[in-house]
Amino acid sequence: MSEPFKNPLVSTDLSKGSVLLEVDAAVYPLEALYGASYVFIDRAFVFLEKPNEQRYRVTISPKKPGADEAALQALVGEFSNELLSCAWRAQITQANRAVIEAVTLRAVAGAMGPPSLSELANFDFTDAPLEDPLGIAMSWEEKYKKKDKKPDAPVAAAPEKTAAPEKT
C-alpha cells in the first residue's frame, strides 16, 4: 500500500490544535491571502506571518478545540481551495474591472434613481477631506519639501518564528 500523500507545505500540530500552511508569495498575491483568511475567521483562528520575502505562513486553528488530524487536513484543504479561488478572482477582476464597474454602476444607479428634492435638501455639499494617497491634490512644494530625516528602523532579518500565537 502506498504512503498517503504528504504536502511539504502543510504541517499539523495536534497539541496546539492547529495546522500550518506555507504559501508562495509569487503565486498567491496578498489580496488573495487576505480574502481567503477572511472567509475562515468565523470558524477558525487565522494568523498570518511572513517569514521571508518569498513566503507567507498561515496558522489555522479551529475555534472549537480538539480537532483531529483529519479535521485539520480538511480545514487546510478547504483553505487552499479558497486561496486559489481568491487568487484567480484577483486576476479576473483586474482584467475585467471596467466591465464589472460599468455593470455594477448601471445596476445600482438604475435601482436608486435620481435623488428626491428632500434628499438634495439634506445633502452635505461641504468638501469632505479627500483621501489622497498619491499626493495628487498637494502642491509641488508641499509634496517635495525637505523633511526632518529620521533614522530608518532597523531592518535586520528577524529570525523565523514558529506559528504564533505562541505560548511562553
Place this chain on the structure above:
Amino acid sequence: MNLSQLPKLDTSTQAFFRFRSLPNTKTVLLTGLEGNYLVLKDDEFARFAQGAVEKGSPLEKRLSDANFLRATFDTQKAADKWHDRRRFLDYGPNLHILVVTLRCNESCIYCHASRANMDAVQTDMSKETAEKAVDLIMQSTNPNVTIEFQGGEPMVNFPVVKHVIEYAREKNKAAKKQLEFTMVSNLSLFDDEKLKFLLENKVQICTSIDGPAHLHDKQRKMPGGSAHQTAAHWIKKINQAYETMGLDTTLYHVEALLTTTRDTLPLWKEVVDTYAELGCRALFLRPVDPFGWMEKTAQRVEYPRAEYMEFYRNAVDYMLELNRKGTQILERFASIFLTKILVDDPNFLDIRSPAGPGIGQLGYNYDGKIVTCDEGRMLYEGGDPSFVIGDVRTSTYRQIVGHETVRAMAIASNLDQQPDCVNCTYNPYCGTQTTHHHKNFGSIFGRMRESTLCAVHKGIQDYLFERIGQDDPAVMDVFTKWTTVRPRDHFLQDAAKG
C-alpha cells in the same frame, strides 16, 4: 473534443468564443459574448479551431450567421444584443416580498422559512409596518411592481393581506405602477369568501405540490387532514373559477412549485402525472436549498446533485413525451434557460448576472426589517443578519438599494468576476446566488466547482443543448412553446381605479 487533441491551431479567423464538449454526443457547443450559440460536430469544431473552415462551405455560413467568424463579425449586432440582455439593469426592484407572518398550520420537513407555531402571534406583521413597506415599494424605479405575500402561511394574517392590497391600490393612483399581487399559500386556510376577495382583486395564486399525495403528505404535515387533498381541492376550484370568469385556462391557472427531496428522486413520473392531473401546466423541479430547517434535516432530505440530474432528465424527457401527445406542461428551469438561449433574457431574478438581490427584489420581514431577497430573510430568521439592509420605519428607498451589501452582492453575482463562470460556455445564460454561497462557503463569492447550484445549472444546460443539438423538430416545437411569453394582463391592477 479538447483543443489539446488538435495537432495545429490557427486562432486568426475565429471571433470570441467559449466552448464545451456536450457529454456523450460527439458535439461541441460554442457560445459568444452576446449569447449567440452553435452546436458543432467534433470534426466541424476541429476545422473551426484549426482555422481550416472551407470558404463558401455550409459550415462557414453557419459560423458566420451565428457571429463566430472574425471576418464577418457584426459588432453592432453583438453590442445591441449584449445591451438588450441586460436591460434589467436600468430598473430597480420589481419583486417585493412581504413576509406577513411566520405562523403556519403546516409543518414541512425542509421548511426554508423557519415557520412558527400558530400561537406565535408576535410573528405577524402589523398594518403600520405593512403600510410603511408599501410606501417604500411604490418608490421603486421599476414601472412594474409585484407584491408577493409569503410566510409562514400568509393566509394566517389575512386582515393584513387585505389591508396591503387596498392600501397599495390606493397609493398606486399616484405612483401609476404596473402593479400585481401574488399569494404564495398552502391553500389550506382558504374559504369561499377569501377566494372571492382574491379573485376580485386579481391576486395570482401560487402553491406547493410535492408530488403524489403519499409523498406530499409525508413531507408536509397538516394536523387533522391531508395537505395534498386540501391543496388539490382548492387548485381545481380556483382553476374552475378562472374558467367561469372567461379567462384562458392555458394562461390563467394556479402555479405550483415542487421542492425536490431525496424521496422525490425515484418518483419523477408520478410527480409529472400529479401536476398534469391537477391541471398545473408548469412544474418547477427545484432542488432543496440549505436554508431554515434544512440545517437540521439535510441528512434525511439532501442528495448528490448527479442523482438530481438523472431525476431531472427523466422528468423532462417524460414531459416532452406528454407534450407530443397533447398534454401541455412545461418545466420552469428549462423554460427560463431556453428563453435565454433561444429568445431573450426573461429577467428571472435568481438566474441572471448580476442577480436580483437588492437591485431586482426586496424582502420585508414581519418585524419591519428589509432584506435583499427571500433567502436573506431565511438566513435572518436563522440568526444571521448579513442580508438585512434597512428597516421600514427608518430607511429611505435610496439608502436601501444603495446599501453596501447590495453593491457587494451585485459584484459577487456578476459572472465576469467569478472563477470558472468567466470561462464557462454557459456564462451568457447563467446566474449565481450569493446567499447560497454565503451559507455553504462562508463567502458571497462561493466556489463554483464545489457549488451544488452550479452543478444543477450546468447539468440542466447540458441537457437542453444536447436536445437542441439533436435538432428533433418535435422537441424543438415544444421548446419553442416553452419560450413563448404571453402576458397575463388580467392580473394587472388598474392604477386609475385604485
Place this chain on the structure above:
Amino acid sequence: MTRVSFDRSLYQGPCVDEAVKTFSAHASFQLTEEPKAWVVQLDAKTPELERQIAGELGNYALGLTIRTRGSRTP
C-alpha cells in the same frame, strides 16, 4: 502568558491597538514594538481562555486590517 507577534507588513498598527482595546476587559495585555512586528503579550485566567482570546484578538486585528486597507497594501 501568550505572546502574539503581528508582522507589520501584514497587520496595521492601529488595527492591532483597536483589537487590544476591544478585548481589554477579558485579559491583561502588554504591547511592545519590534522593528518588524507589533507584539502583544496577554494573560488570562485559564489557558483555554487565553487560547480563545489570543485567537479572537488575531482574527479581529486581521479583519480590521482587511476592512481598513481596502485594496491597498498595509
